Amino acid sequence: AQRVTQPEKLLSVFKGAPVELKCNYSYSGSPELFWYVQYSRQRLQLLLRHISRESIKGFTADLNKGETSFHLKKPFAQEEDSAMYYCALSGLSGGSNYKLTFGKGTLLTVNP
């Protein structure tokens, strides 16, 4: 069975501080990992996916297959980063029907 664990429900940091949102997963095959962000009462938006290895809004995430982790990091948090962040996992191929398994989310608050 596939599982995504986000150990922190809430995370509060001050503006300019580094932030790390943790994500661990379990999956028997080749996973594809995503981070989605949801600003207050809005739809989910894709933030990052591991296969593209890009940096969006200053966020990065590296897939660590040894530790089965995909932590989201930003060196200097901004107030506009305050949102709910979801880590999600999908099978890499169409055989999984690209179903997403979500973690329970981490609510990030960046204080001024």
Next chain:
Amino acid sequence: NAGVTQTPKFRVLKTGQSMTLLCAQDMNHEYMYWYRQDPGMGLRLIHYSVGEGTTAKGEVPDGYNVSRLKKQNFLLGLESAAPSQTSVYFCASRPNLAGDTQYFGPGTRLTVL
């Protein structure tokens, strides 16, 4: 190109009433999904579809039915609503293309009294 849209945006039902939520996408995507979002639970997959005329159960399908008569529409039905179905419902779609992702609708906030 509207992307993924959902109607209605809000709805209040009484226990036992029925309703249908509509999801529409104009991106010609093969796959469509219905999730529910509850505090502290993240998003959980209710049902999904891999193409027109096909549907399959997700993680929490009980109490819901779905239909995909047209490729662009995915309907979620509640035959007899219960307070436990109070939630925010999100629809998503994606193409059958490795490396792409799911695109989400704006959500429907449903309250069952």
